[in-house]
Amino acid sequence: MAPQRFHEQFDQIQRSMPDVSLAMGPDDAAEFIYEKGVVLARDGEEARLVEDTVRGHFTEATGLTADHVRRAGPETNRSGITRIQVGDPGHGDRRGDRAVAHALRAMREHEARAERRLVSRNHVVSIAVNSCPGDEPVPAPLTQGTNPAAAEAGYDADTAVGVLVIDNGLTHDYGMVPLLAHVQGDVHGTETDTQGNLLQYVGHGTFIAGLLAAVAPNTDITVRNTLNDAGAILEDQFGQRLFDAVDEHGWPDVISLSAGTANGRDDGLLGVQSFMDELRRQRTLLVAAAGNNSSASKFWPAAYADLPGYEDAVLSVGALRSDGEFGACFSNYGSWVQAYAPGERLTSTLTGFDAPAPYLYQHSTYDECRYHFTYACTCQYPRHSGVLSTAGTPTAGKADQVMFEGYAHWSGTSFATPVAAGMVVAYMTANKLGDARAARKKLLAETGAYAEVRGAHVPALRPPTWRPTPVTQLAPPA
Template sequence: MTSSQSDAPDEASVHGMDEASEKLRKEILREQVRYLIEAMGGPDAAAVVWTEDGWLDYLYRPGVLLARDEHWTEVAELLGAQRVEGERIQRQRGLTVLQVALDSETTVPDVLERVDRELGVGKATPDHILFVTPGGGGGYACPATEPEEPGSDPAPHPAITSDLGAGTEVFVSVVDTGWWPPAATDPVSPWLAGVDGDPETIDTSNIHPYAGHGTFIAGIVRTQAPAARIRVEGFLPLGGAVYESEIVVQLGEALAHGPDIISLSAGCPTRGEVPLLSFEVFWEQRLRHQKGTVLVAAAGNDGHRKPFWPAAFPWSVSVGAIDADGSRADYSNFGSWVDVYALGTGVVNAYPTGTFFCHEPPNVGEKREFTGIARWSGTSFSTPLVSGLIAARMSQHGISARKAADQLLVEAAAAGRRGVGPILYPAN
């Protein structure tokens, strides 16, 4: 494994694809990572570790480590690190953020090897970057495609359920890029009336990558639960990315609103596939005490079985993607840690009106015009479908989100498909 902030290496790897496809997907991946690092503030704010065969391993915050409160002093003494004081990210009880002084030849992964060796694996971890952007082993994005024009007769797909009362008295928190307010009054997306959230700033003459992601997701929830109250939190404004230490503080703030369901279409791979420390602490200190609340999280779009966090935690509902024919989407992550699969390919819903220029090969520079609706693919979009189904079940049976999710997972297992796994289909 190598650590770098430059382009990924070009060595061949075996991912079940031909050489030309692999080369294209690595080009896409390099562009995604370049954009993400630039959006986060450059190499001083975001760094990347690549695998030896040129795929994304993980992204992290340079010069910063995380440790549990009970471990930080021994980590600090070993490395000469300093506890970060006064920052908002220090508000997460149980988690300490440490600044470590590094020379030009030393990286966070380098010093963590010393921590692993002398104190034990997991005593300190990187401050990983969660994202709705790059894919890893498969070279896909999350979302798995750039937004596409929906065609001549755009309508939401999946369609809005016939049960217009589904989701009554249910509150869904969509943790994402923010909310595009015009969608709530646009005649092409009436199902979004009443949705609110943190406004997302969008230049509609040149819509930036992943803009409108949160609005699109809110629309999908509404197709399955038209009566649900939805708030879109703008926790991922920087290229759809955020430090793990920051998002757990924001999730705590979201919990203060009392949501039944948190829908999170973001995540990341981690160093050594060790669970996200910040989310472990968040679960222990906050979420497990919020009786009945469920976190529904995207399984990621890397096309492999390696865990993607926080979806891989046993206390989350992890969602992979299927195509329209019910087969597992080739971009979807999979494995025993994925709880359920739902439609994620060719989903149609609300999107900002404006002009989008493609950033990824082979469509770089292609101009796409949108009039309030787009077609998009990825586990980002199968996730809110499941969130909406949970919301609908809650209102239909007067039960908590946790009980509704458990019931739906039992039904999904019964409807499971060989070679895929448990499946939930959209409401009629």
């Protein structure tokens, strides 16, 4: 039985949001996840227009009623978004929501006249190993250290660059690692299940912090646990949580964000638009993951890098495979991805520094690359069976267990992102630049290094301390 990663992750996210009914979209194409029965609109007149229009559209001709159309909770203020209930979230199944689809169609004429979007699904934003997974972590020897290895440049409190990591927090033992001496922030909280096994995604934020500190030692890194609940959050809440993070810590030089969602559109996410507009007015550079769907569909907020007015404020990052010459099989791609960095089988800090930490694999590897690449990619190796993939099968209960003792190998655009962010920060330090956006522009202009992704030559940000590894090309199936 072939694993169904997206469906397995959907179930995982649904369990983490027991009070929210979720569906896949668009229709049953499984490109993104969204809340059933609810749409989003901007506060004020636009929210009232959406509410009135949708209520009028729900006639007998649609097979729906207007009874459910109403405001669905308080306005979120800073994010400028109102939730509007348009249907019964309990109707239908995970393959879609007819009420939400009708609500979106009801607003098309108004949007055409306004020449902008007035209504949106309420998407699930997730860390970029979540509903678009790269792979799961693999134990690495404690003696191996990180890859990229720690750069020799030192730390200077007076010139250290501030980096805010929006993720799922730090593991309890991160302070035992000298590399993370200048890292602070939120701890993850609950790390294990009732059997003592690490929960899925635990260590994601710590892994990112280790990569940043290795590539750019002259950093003050703060990790927030904004995405602590199975690595996922609803779009209308995400915009507010981004504001909360910068309100607490101030606008940093760089934000590293390894999360997002597709939405089938070219004009951004309604729920984070206010934050992105404020970001544009600041000096902060947002470095964001392009996602792991092996797709050209835009993944937000990373794809803001392709919108006029945001190109200097956002650096969108795809992943290179372990040899650094080509794109990783899972990486999203397209003209909206500005740069690529190593993102396959990197080595960084996880957990287990104080005592070995057990982990049960949640997903099974595939017999062939699920994206139809012919090299030995993370879809296939290293081999393991997972709890979710084997549920209800003759091999149920036979998931593989491993022990983490500090370091791990892990893959995804989640991790290419802090590598690229570290490259920007290291450039700032080396050239005594105080402006991360100027450093990004100069770094991309001067890099001179390229890789091949889907036939295109793209800027490649490879840290000097990164050690590439050869890939094995597999014989095509008979």
